[in-house]
Amino acid sequence: GNSVTQMEGPVTLSEEAFLTINCTYTATGYPSLFWYVQYPGEGLQLLLKATKADDKGSNKGFEATYRKETTSFHLEKGSVQVSDSAVYFCAPAGNFNKFYFGSGTKLNVKP
Amino acid sequence: DVKVTQSSRYLVKRTGEKVFLECVQDMDHENMFWYRQDPGLGLRLIYFSYDVKMKEKGDIPEGYSVSREKKERFSLILESASTNQTSMYLCASSRPNREAFFGQGTRLTVV
Numbered sequence: 427g428n429s430v431t432q433m434e435g436p437v438t439l440s441e442e443a444f445l446t447i448n449c450t451y452t453a454t455g456y457p458s459l460f461w462y463v464q465y466p467g468e469g470l471q472l473l474l475k476a477t478k479a480d481d482k483g484s485n486k487g488f489e490a491t492y493r494k495e496t497t498s499f500h501l502e503k504g505s506v507q508v509s510d511s512a513v514y515f516c517a518p519a520g521n522f523n524k525f526y527f528g529s530g531t532k533l534n535v536k537p
Numbered sequence: 538d539v540k541v542t543q544s545s546r547y548l549v550k551r552t553g554e555k556v557f558l559e560c561v562q563d564m565d566h567e568n569m570f571w572y573r574q575d576p577g578l579g580l581r582l583i584y585f586s587y588d589v590k591m592k593e594k595g596d597i598p599e600g601y602s603v604s605r606e607k608k609e610r611f612s613l614i615l616e617s618a619s620t621n622q623t624s625m626y627l628c629a630s631s632r633p634n635r636e637a638f639f640g641q642g643t644r645l646t647v648v
């Protein structure tokens with residue numbers, strides 16, 4: 427079955443530091459891949475997506491590249507801000523667009 | 538903007554009660570989902586629906602049922618609420634093979 431593994435959190439960084447959150451998945455075929463973000467007290471919002479191998483999704487300074495050979499979709503940002511503090515979820519989409527979410531990685535950015 | 542609306546933000550129910558959680562989306566999406574979110578466990582899929590009156594079990598359907606009589610509305614039913622169903626419940630909708638849009642969540646406490 428489909429599954430996803432994200433790095434354990436919380437991740438604590440200083441403002442302007444470089445961010446990487448690792449995500450690897452197992453899936454049937456070649457699913458579309460998504461990163462969602464959840465700010466405190468809110469539902470999930472789409473951050474970025476990639477629909478085929480070698481695609482790079484990007485939004486708000488975040489990037490992730492669809493790596494078919496390593497079944498990975500790591501999230502990166504060159505310079506984080508305090509406002510990026512949130513929980514980040516990696517989610518491959520399976521049949522019928524069923525999303526499989528990891529446990530989430532909490533990011534704390536300190537001024 | 539796509540809007541997914543969950544009927545309550547906070548709900549407190551007694552053990553053994555029948556509980557209805559309602560979700561409405563305004564973008565004519567075919568797919569609708571119910572997840573529960575628990576600390577350390579991420580999001581787990583309870584049920585999803587890919588069309589009116591169609592439903593499929595997710596990973597943790599026990600103790601839950603769903604109803605989709607109209608395309609825009611997807612209801613989650615706890616037949617007899619128990620304390621282990623205390624959780625955050627998230628509804629989402631999507632078109633096939635497209636990103637999901639989430640509601641703000643319902644925090645249910647069963648006492």
